[in-house]
Amino acid sequence: MKKFDAVVIGAGPGGYVCAIRLAQLGKKTAIIDRDNLGGTCLNWGCIPSKALIHAAHLFDTMNHSAKDMGFSFKDLTLDFKKLNTWKNSVVNKLTSGIGGLCKRHGIEVFMGTAEFKSPKQLEVTMNDSKTKELIEFDQVVIATGSESANLNGVTVDGKLIVTSKEALNLPDLPKSLVLIGGGVIGLELGSFYSMIGTSVTVLEYADQLLPGTDLDLVRVVEKSLASRGVNIQTKFKVSGAEVKGKKVSVKGTDRDGKAASFEGDVCLVSVGRRPFVKFLSPEKAGVQVDARGFIPVNKSLQTNVPHIYAIGDCTPGPALAHRASHEALIVAAHLAGDKNSVVDYRVIPAAIFTSPEIASVGLSESEAKAKNIEVKVGKFPFAALGRALANNSAEGFCKIIGNPKTNDLLGMHIVGPDAGNLIGEGALAIEMGASVEDLALTIHTHPTYPEAIMEAADAYFDHAIHIYQAGHKAAPVAKGSTTSQVGHA
Secondary structure, eight states: OOEEEEEEEOOOOTHHHHHHHHHHHTEEEEESSSSSSSHHHHHHHHHHHHHHHHHHHHHHHHHHHHHTTTTOOOOOOHHHHHHHHHHHHHHHHHHHHHHHHHTTOOOEEEEEEEEEEEEEEEEEEEEETTEEEEEEEEEEEOOOOOEEEOBBOOOOOOEEEHHHHHHOOOSSSSEEEEEESSSSSHHHHHHHHTTOEEEEEEEESSSSSSSSOOOHHHHHHHHHHHHOEEEEEOOOOEEEEEEEEEEEEEEEEOTTOOEEEEEEEEEOOOOOOEOOTTOOOOGGGGGGOOSOOOOOOOTBBOOSSSSSSGGGGSSSSSOHHHHHHHHHHHHHHHHHTTTOOOOTOOOOEEESSSSSEEEEEEEHHHHHHHTTTEEEEEEEEGGHHHHHHHHOOOEEEEEEOOOOTTOBBBEEEEEETTTTHHHHHHHHHHHOOBBHHHHHHHHSSSTTTTTTHHHHHHHHOOOOSSOOTTTTTOOOOOTTTTOOTTTOO
16 A cells, blocks of 8 residues: 555546645655546646647648738649647647646556545556555545537547547547537637638527527637638537437427438537546445536535545536636645635636637626626727737727726626637736726837737726727826826726
């Protein structure tokens, strides 16, 4: 039997980050994973999908907007197998890097399936030889992540009816794809395939794509998808999917209750994710699991068994890699003795890598309305931004949400070029308690995309320079003032 101060179960963006920090804090640490280091995010999620989406943007640019700039290409083709080889090389570099970091930090890695035998012991069935290792620990962190959810009436075969994992590794480029689910993961992959020439049909049960996302932003993405020929069916209830030869037929009822079917070379089922805790037997350690399979935790990420922690997708909350990584650091500090280490979820940015991208942080207009919170909005379109026009990428806008009484920044929402990177400014501003005026008064480099944030903050005060605001009212100018934002506060 091997004994450790701390064991981390799961080597995704929560698990491996936690293990490394624990080792840095002087804990004798082990990490266990049944697949590859890096988890779903690195191997079958965030990283491979973004690599493919980046490539698709290049292909789309050469096929369309590059022509507007005077470029022409002869016989522009895509080697789909070579694209996947390149994508896999990116993944391999990152996963091998994690292995190297674990080795340098003295973390012992067990590749196998972990199962609790008691509140202080785990049994690991090793992948290579099917031998079993018994591990004893003082404290343990569950970071087992999530897996694709099922849909009644649709059986995934991994070949023609696939989940996101298989959709990132298809052997050949499908001519047509039926996407069941217009959520984040599905729509990112749908965007990718539509940009490289696949005919895509999206079947979404809700009344809008990307349910829960500000509809103002979603409309921009929907318009972009439609321009590439994507067939979007909202309020569509799927009843089943059937393989017919080399095709898949998906049946259901449309928004009017009429029977309808759609056929494709591949059917991608992307209807959400569920916590992955099977095989772990948490009940043997006394760990409680809720009705949906999630592991409830307190603000220090402890389960009902104090020396057992849980982080990331296997706990309630948004399924975001960066949430898991942040929780990993909170847990490591608490486990190492900092009893004041707790999570603060007020600021969790999120990005959706469709085309164009969507990114949000803080309160949205709809959330504010639901909570009876009065807000004021400032909005600036990328179509009026020099850098966006120069890059021939002017779809979308930046929207600022503020408190009309104090002008505190409550939220930022962006749809457009590089939104996933731009949202970092909004996250930092809200975390630091900045006001909308602070954003307006911050000198932004010209010409850049972040200027849209400054301009949206100006628009909040009816002082936008590069768009005309019909409702503008002159603000009183204080004697001796040199700022353009006088009268805001």
